[in-house]
Amino acid sequence: MTEGHPPTSSTRITDPQVMRALAHPARIEIMEHLASTGEGVTATQCATLVGLSPSATSYHLRELARYGLIEQAPSRGDARERVWRSAVQGWSLGGDLAEPEARAAERGLIDVHLARDFARIRHWFVEQQDAPRPWQDASELSNQLLLLTAEELAQVNAAVRDVLAPYRRRDRLPDPPADARTVAVHYAAFPVD
Structure with a gap:
């Protein structure tokens, strides 16, 4: 322990x-x-x-x-x-x-x-x-196709993580807004062709 x-x-x-x-x-x-x-x-x-x-x-x-x-x-x-x-x-x-x-x-x-x-x-x-x-x-629920290089995809992934970071459940539980609910965000980004 x-x-x-x-x-x-x-x-x-x-x-x-x-x-x-x-x-x-x-x-x-x-x-x-x-x-x-x-x-x-x-x-x-x-x-x-x-x-x-x-x-x-x-x-x-x-x-x-x-x-x-x-x-x-x-x-x-x-x-x-x-x-x-x-x-x-x-x-x-x-x-x-x-x-x-x-x-x-x-x-x-x-x-x-x-x-x-x-x-x-x-x-x-x-x-x-x-x-x-x-x-x-x-x-x-949405779907988009992007045209990216591997480096750009890495940048997009980092940007998405940065956007979501302030809302992490663990960090907000001590003092959540009155009407907050746990929300699942599903994110996947990968080549399809």
């Missing part, structure tokens, strides 16, 4: 074992919650979040800790209670795609991640008619 250890801003996952360990819907949900809130949580609290039993959730938490993605946090008073927190604020993939094992592990993780994200998108667009009108109007 490391006390007072601030999570790093982002971790680049290159190890196929770590990718395989993360390629589970509950683990992705746990990682997102811990990284985006900065909270410490118990297996029981996580169980509610991911819809599993506390014992199943405890197993997933231990696996995430085994690979350094989360860590045990200081106890909140009851020494029997295990509290977990994120060891990272975010993660990205960077395995050696020339290696078949790394390629397969990365594809597996991407498939699980995208399935969850697309389910969220589908859910919103099916249920949005029940949302307040300002949220309906503010939400967007």
Whole structure:
């Protein structure tokens, strides 16, 4: 356990074992919650979040800790209670795609991640008619084709990160605007031709 250890801003996952360990819907949900809130949580609290039993959730938490993605946090008073927190604020993939094992592990993780994200998108667009009108109007699903060099694409990606940075959930949770809601932003930029 490391006390007072601030999570790093982002971790680049290159190890196929770590990718395989993360390629589970509950683990992705746990990682997102811990990284985006900065909270410490118990297996029981996580169980509610991911819809599993506390014992199943405890197993997933231990696996995430085994690979350094989360860590045990200081106890909140009851020494029997295990509290977990994120060891990272975010993660990205960077395995050696020339290696078949790394390629397969990365594809597996991407498939699980995208399935969850697309389910969220589908859910919103099916249920949005029940949302307040300002949220309906503010939400967007769009697609654009750009003509860029690799260097320009890197600049666009950096600019998008800079635009989103002031609104990170983790940083705004201590004092959010009264009408703020958690909003998922999906962004991908890659060549298609």
